Amino acid sequence: MTSADLAEPVTGVLTLRVSEVVRETADAVSIVLNAPELRYLPGQFLTLRIPGGGARCYSLASSPYTGEPPRVTVKKVPGGAGSGWVCEEIRAGDVLECLPPAGTFTPASLDEDVLLLAGGSGITPCLSIARSVLAAGTGTVTLVYANRDQDSVIFRDALWGLAEEHPGRFAVVHWLEILQGLPTRQALAALLAPYATRTAYLCGPQPLMDGAEDVLREAGATAVHRERYFSLSGDVFDMPTPASASASASASASASAGSSVTVTAELYGQTHQAAGDEHTPLLDALLAAGVPAPYSCREGACAACTCRVVEGAVTLRHNEVLDAEDLAEGYTLACQALPTTGRVRVEY
Numbered sequence: 001m002t003s004a005d006l007a008e009p010v011t012g013v014l015t016l017r018v019s020e021v022v023r024e025t026a027d028a029v030s031i032v033l034n035a036p037e038l039r040y041l042p043g044q045f046l047t048l049r050i051p052g053g054g055a056r057c058y059s060l061a062s063s064p065y066t067g068e069p070p071r072v073t074v075k076k077v078p079g080g081a082g083s084g085w086v087c088e089e090i091r092a093g094d095v096l097e098c099l100p101p102a103g104t105f106t107p108a109s110l111d112e113d114v115l116l117l118a119g120g121s122g123i124t125p126c127l128s129i130a131r132s133v134l135a136a137g138t139g140t141v142t143l144v145y146a147n148r149d150q151d152s153v154i155f156r157d158a159l160w161g162l163a164e165e166h167p168g169r170f171a172v173v174h175w176l177e178i179l180q181g182l183p184t185r186q187a188l189a190a191l192l193a194p195y196a197t198r199t200a201y202l203c204g205p206q207p208l209m210d211g212a213e214d215v216l217r218e219a220g221a222t223a224v225h226r227e228r229y230f231s232l233s234g235d236v237f238d239m240p241t242p243a244s245a246s247a248s249a250s251a252s253a254s255a256s257a258g259s260s261v262t263v264t265a266e267l268y269g270q271t272h273q274a275a276g277d278e279h280t281p282l283l284d285a286l287l288a289a290g291v292p293a294p295y296s297c298r299e300g301a302c303a304a305c306t307c308r309v310v311e312g313a314v315t316l317r318h319n320e321v322l323d324a325e326d327l328a329e330g331y332t333l334a335c336q337a338l339p340t341t342g343r344v345r346v347e348y
């Protein structure tokens with residue numbers, strides 16, 4: 001199976017049945033889904049509708065290459081609406097509504113050696129990547145995993161199992177705050193710098209990722225990817241769907257009367273065209289034309305709609321995820337990208 005097979009377009013809201021709820025630690029559970037047809041890439045996430053309004057993103061901890069059922073793993077945040085519901089209320093047999101798998105925190109190749117750095121629940125996409133590289137690729141995986149104490153280590157046994165199964169290809173280094181304190185920059189440099197030539201994937205608290213990225217870059221790293229956890233502020237399930245967007249987008253297009261723009265998108269091997277204008281983000285123009293363009297937060301914060309501008313130009317209204325390197329390479333966020341030329345062509 002290639003990554004192209006796994007990333008086939010799925011649109012609209014999915015309804016997935018929970019087959020099992022697994023307690024991983026005192027404050028983390030895995031929700032196993034009965035969804036053998038779900039296609040996703042290692043490290044991608046699902047956006048779940050939470051009761052009472054709103055949505056939350058949760059990374060898949062499973063690998064699409066191992067035949068295991070898809071699972072998300074959620075750590076309870078004190079007072080948290082979404083994680084509280086997942087950890088306390090979801091039961092086997094429940095049906096969840098979610099958006100199709102999305103996200104760009106995924107390896108370009110499973111044959112490359114990778115460095116993974118996870119903190120707490122940041123292990124979920126890292127485990128998916130590790131399992132995928134080990135099962136379907138030839139790369140070597142080093143995981144540095146920081147936690148408060150031994151009891152808060154999610155997937156402790158699974159990680160031991162991987163190390164036993166793949167000696168020489170998988171190594172995990174645990175960092176326990178209760179024993180070692182918070183990892184200092186010096187400690188991070190000692191742990192991570194030897195792997196600076198590898199592609200690095202970081203997922204954990206912001207200060208941990210900042211420190212890790214700094215020491216890796218100082219050691220010469222050029223490929224450092226981050227997955228930033230945050231709670232969506234809007235309700236993506238209440239926004240226009242591709243079908244219903246059509247009418248409102250054309251209404252807003254005529255109301256705004258901006259200069260017309262032709263948007264062309266290369267998506268999943270197909271070329272699509274949409275009419276837009278300078279006030280309409282690329283994503284809205286594509287959805288209005290019925291194009292199954294990926295998205296999740298629609299706030300410029302999650303990177304699910306990342307694409308590359310190969311013709312024309314855009315300006316970003318808001319961007320919390322793409323860095324200067326990404327922008328220089330032409331990457332943009334379709335949900336926030338306003339065309340500044342009459343023709344814009346993007347590739348997903």
Ligand SMILES: Cc1cc2nc3c(=O)[nH]c(=O)nc-3n(C[C@H](O)[C@H](O)[C@H](O)COP(=O)(O)OP(=O)(O)OC[C@H]3O[C@@H](n4cnc5c(N)ncnc54)[C@H](O)[C@@H]3O)c2cc1C
Nearest residue numbers: 056057058059074075079080081082083121124229230231
């Ligand atoms: C791409 C992505 C992947 C993710 N993957 C995972 C994953 O695999 N596992 C995982 O556990 N999480 C993951 N997350 C994080 C997850 O989406 C949620 O952000 C997390 O579960 C917290 O949501 P919550 O609804 O429980 O908390 P929220 O309700 O968002 O609250 C968060 C905190 O803020 C406080 N708070 C809320 N409202 C207020 C207020 N009005 N005033 C003051 N304080 C307030 C709460 O008490 C709580 O402490 C991911 C996020 C993203 C973007």
